[in-house]
Each structure stands twice: as C-alpha cells, then as structure tokens.
Amino acid sequence: MSFVAKIGAGFRRTGAFFSDSVKELKKVRWPNRKEMTSYTIVVIGTVVFLTLFFYFTDWVFSNLLQFILK
CATH class of the missing domain: 1.20.5 (Single alpha-helices involved in coiled-coils or other helix-helix interfaces)
Structure with missing residues (x-):
C-alpha cells in the first residue's frame, strides 16, 4: 500500500x-431540566460538604500537632 x-x-x-x-x-x-438541576444541586452539596469536612479535619490535626509539640 x-x-x-x-x-x-x-x-x-x-x-x-x-x-x-x-x-x-x-x-x-439526555437528562431533562429538572433532572439536571437535581444533579447539579447534589454535586454542589457534595463539594461543599467535602470542603468543610477536610477543612475541619485539617484544623483539628493542626491544633493537635501544635498542642503536642509545645
């Protein structure tokens, strides 16, 4: 060839x-408008929840480590 x-x-x-x-x-x-709104709310809620969870987890471990090292 x-x-x-x-x-x-x-x-x-x-x-x-x-x-x-x-x-x-x-x-x-394809999802309709109602389904897409629902999916978007779930994603935004999950992101906010995980952000707060990791923020507070980091805060707790930071303070715990500072307490131990003093």
Missing part, C-alpha cells in the same frame, strides 16, 4: 469515526 493510499484510508477511518459518534450520540437519553 502506497503512502498516499494510507493517508486516504486514514481519512476514511476518521470520517467513519465521526459518523459512528453521531449515531451513538443520537441513542443517548
């Missing part, structure tokens, strides 16, 4: 990839 033929085959595979991608995206069940 010549170099030019390999390049042409590569372009055909790339086109097939994008064509298959579009077909698969049409099969996806």
Whole structure:
C-alpha cells in the first residue's frame, strides 16, 4: 500500500469515526431540566460538604500537632 493510499484510508477511518459518534450520540437519553438541576444541586452539596469536612479535619490535626509539640 502506497503512502498516499494510507493517508486516504486514514481519512476514511476518521470520517467513519465521526459518523459512528453521531449515531451513538443520537441513542443517548439526555437528562431533562429538572433532572439536571437535581444533579447539579447534589454535586454542589457534595463539594461543599467535602470542603468543610477536610477543612475541619485539617484544623483539628493542626491544633493537635501544635498542642503536642509545645
């Protein structure tokens, strides 16, 4: 197979990839507005909870270490 033929085959595979991608995206069940709002609230709540958890855990261990080292 010549170099030019390999390049042409590569372009055909790339086109097939994008064509298959579009077909698969049409099969996806996208969330509606209510579901997306719910998911967003859960993610933001989880991030806030974990932020506070790690902040207070760090604070406790910092104070404990300072107490031990004094």
